[in-house]
Amino acid sequence: MGRRSDHSRDEIRDMAVSAAAKIVEKVGYQSLTARKVASEIGYTVGTLYHVFHNFDDLIMHVNAQTIDEMAALIQRHIRKKRNPEVRIRTMAEYYVQYATDHPDRWRLVFEHEPPRSLATPARLKERRDVMFEMVADNLRELSPESVSHEVEHTATALWSGIHGICILALTGKLYLGGAFSMVKLIDTLIDSVINEFRRV
Amino acid sequence: MGRRSDHSRDEIRDMAVSAAAKIVEKVGYQSLTARKVASEIGYTVGTLYHVFHNFDDLIMHVNAQTIDEMAALIQRHIRKKRNPEVRIRTMAEYYVQYATDHPDRWRLVFEHEPPRSLATPARLKERRDVMFEMVADNLRELSPESVSHEVEHTATALWSGIHGICILALTGKLYLGGAFSMVKLIDTLIDSVINEFRRV
DNA sequence: CTCTTTTATTAAACAATGTTCAATTAATAA
DNA sequence: TTATTAATTGAACATTGTTTAATAAAAGAG
Structure with a gap:
């Protein structure tokens, strides 16, 4: 068969990303294959390669969606909070919550190694950095007189530790x-790092 | 050809583990394959399956060797130190050192997912726990009046963060x-956690 | 020393993977 | 209506882990 045009390229891309995310959640990220994704959306592998550069490219799209979902969950909950320390604790709380609820998708974000040939897109990096920046912003509010570099350093240490x-x-x-x-x-x-941060 | 008996089963197992470790260091753990290991030691894949249960089994042997090497490096350096706080800092220093010097082998330890069919051998778990226990021992020395569970809790939090x-x-x-x-x-x-630990 | 049994080793085959590509067919343009 | 463009497929490819029948050498029995 030839051209069907049931869906646009963008639609197919979105369908594939969602199908892949669903497969990862159901059978684990180890069992995610191109053919499973293709058959799940009613197409063939060839079509996937018409829309994605690579299988890694598809995975990075899945990961972008995962990070967005996680960030949205976190932001939805810290919006209610006014205290910067409470906000940081809430961030961590829902970070753990998301990771626990979607362990395979979350692990895929951190255990997928993009091949050195394919550089990690800047968008994905930026998305990952969002969490660090949120922590830094709240640390800054906690102690406005601190120099920016120190704040970011502490935020990086704390969030990496979490x-x-x-x-x-x-x-x-x-x-x-x-x-x-x-x-x-x-x-x-959090207790340790924040107390130490306040003291300096 | 049939039986050669140039090497015993144990020798072949050790050769394979060392060859695999070398390959991981040279071309990355993503490019480690059974055939590469076999040809590196002058045998065929079939022989590997005569000695290892699985490819995952081989990998877990490699990981056990890696952890042992890393633990040995760390222990060699903290033996000279007497102060428990200094010992913890030295542990972290050489943990980072080893990970930086052997990034692919180190990552293989943490990013290899053993299939649920094959349970992680108790030996491997014990080896991983050694590091946590060393931190706990030194924290205990730092504050002997602390209850054991608290010490282990703090050690786990600190080392996981590192x-x-x-x-x-x-x-x-x-x-x-x-x-x-x-x-x-x-x-x-380390500053944060140890200061907080001392205070409580 | 000879025959049998055991076992180490190989080569070939298997199914499943990511990836490519010529053939086909439908939509679009002329 | 015809020609061009592009979406989709199915089959092929090389590479993976894994299995297995055949083979040859060591070990054991007599």
């Missing part, structure tokens, strides 16, 4: 197999 | 693309 707890827990590589609560571990980190 | 900084930096997913020094970020985390 991420570390999250990924070790979700991959089952945490000490004692996750006998500790992720939320409490993260609270400890 | 790991988070490390993995985001090494995978190029850190805020501002690693414009911050890994060592300084980790120092910030």
Whole structure:
């Protein structure tokens, strides 16, 4: 068969990304294949390669969608909060929430290695940076006299640390197999970093 | 050809693990294949399957070796230190050192997902836990009156945080693309957690 | 020393993967 | 109506992990 034009290229791209996300959630990101995505949207692999540069390209689109979803969830919840410290804690709370609810999609964001031939698109990097910037903004509000570079440094350390707890827990590589609560571990980190930040 | 017996099964297993580790370091863990390992040691894939249960089984052996190497490096350096706080800082220093020097082998430890059919061997888990326990031991020495569970909780939070900084930096997913020094970020985390730990 | 049994090793085959491409067919333009 | 353009397919490709029947050498029995 030849041209069908049931859907535009953009529609097919969106359908493929959504189908891929659904497959990742259902059977895990290890079992995501081009043929599964294609058959899920009623097309053939060839069509996917007409719309995406690569399979990695498709994955990066899935990851962009994941980050957007996660950021939206977080922003929806911190909008109600006025206290910068509470906002940071809320960010972490829903970061963990999202990662726990969608473990495979979340892991795909951090465990997918784009081939060196294909550079990570600037949009994806920017999206990832959004979370760091939100933490920095609230730290700045917490102590307006701090120099910007120090604030960003602290925000990077704190958010990376939270991420570390999250990924070790979700991959089952945490000490004692996750006998500790992720939320409490993260609270400890936030308490420590914020107290130290206030003191300096 | 049939039986050669140039090497015992144990020898072949060790050769394969070393060859695999070398390949991972040279061309990256994404490019590690069973056939490359086999040809590197002068055998065929079939022989690998005579010695390993799986390709994942081979990888877990590689990871065990990696963790042992890393733990040995760290222990060699903290033996000279007497102060528990200095020991924790030294641990982090050489953790980063090892990860930076052998990025692909280090990442393989944390990004290899064993299939749910094949359970992670207890030995591998124990090896991973060694690092957490070393941190806990030194925290305990730092404040002997603390209850054991609190100490382990703090150690888990701190070491997971350090790991988070490390993995985001090494995978190029850190805020501002690693414009911050890994060592300084980790120092910030250690300062914060240890100060807070002392206070409680 | 000879015959049998065991077992290490290979080569070939398998199914599944990402990827490419010529053929086909429908929409669009002339 | 015809010619051009482009979407879609199906089949092919190389490469992956994995299995297996054939083979040859070591080990054991007599």
